[in-house]
Amino acid sequence: MSLLPETPAILEVRHAVRAWLARHEPAGTVVVALSGGADSLALTAAAVAEAPSVRALVVDHQLQEGSDRVAATAAARALDLGCARADVVPVDVTASGGLEAAARSARYAALDAGRGGHPVLLGHTLDDQAETVLLGLARGSGGRSIRGMAEYDAPWGRPLLWVRRATTRRACADLALEPYEDPHNSDPGFTRVRLRTEVLPLLEDALGGGVSAALARTAGQLREDGEVLDTLARQALASARDGDDLLVERLHEIPVAVRRRVLRAWLLDAGAKALTDKQLRAVDDLISHWRGQGGVAVGGGGPGVRLVASRSRGRLSADFVND
CATH class of the missing domain: 3.30.465 (Uridine Diphospho-n-acetylenolpyruvylglucosamine Reductase; domain 3)
Incomplete structure (x- = not known):
């Protein structure tokens, strides 16, 4: 593909991916989990520009009519963007625990099986992190549940945790890419969708803005504190074992x-x-x-x-x- 335009949104996504690669130094190829949505499309374009070699994996959950066409389109876009390879992986979502959890389990299993030993980059954004923290607060199970997603929890990498969802959408527009809009992402029957469309906007309005960023910062601080406590716990466990x-x-x-x-x-x-x-x-x-x-x-x-x-x-x- 040709050089990417240097718009503010594209540069922000690229800088996030570049910084992640510099911190974690993956050897050779990275795999991008591509759904065809704005977050993963922007991530794919930035990864191709910043990493030496990029593969795309597109998981077809087969939950909607025409999902195979959506997946094939996403794979074709990955190749157009410059990925060395793009594979579609169909999965059967049959596990128990609700549709969201079952789809997630099937998706991660397919990505793990198809990554060929390489790290997998996921398109989770700051907004996703804020939603995850709120879900953790609702569970009430302590700091572990509200420290959010890790930037790197091998093999899963999340370079965009400090990038807003609106930025990935602007980046796609700047690249003349039309993201796929998953109808599940606007279905109020899913708890995360109601957080995204009702709860967070209400909090932003009531508290004068900045709530999502504050939740993401809180998650980062709790994760840092938790890592120290986990290290102490490992040492104490080794000492107490008989x-x-x-x-x-x-x-x-x-x-x-x-x-x-x-x-x-x-x-x-x-x-x-x-x-x-x-x-x-x-x-x-x-x-x-x-x-x-x-x-x-x-x-x-x-x-x-x-x-x-x-x-x-x-x-x-x-x-x-x-x-």
């Missing part, structure tokens, strides 16, 4: 913010799934408020089987037991 068990005496004096991270990592390693804050606090009580209470059942196992954390003789153990 085989598969934990030695209670080595956890007593640890600050609670670190100790609960230790317990979370230990339980996940033991096979826990979908840990709740209530469960984690109950397991923590086996250390901080020990009164001889019984074990704590947490998510994990299969039908008729539970993972139970219990304390005996100064040790915490996690075992699968039959109901």
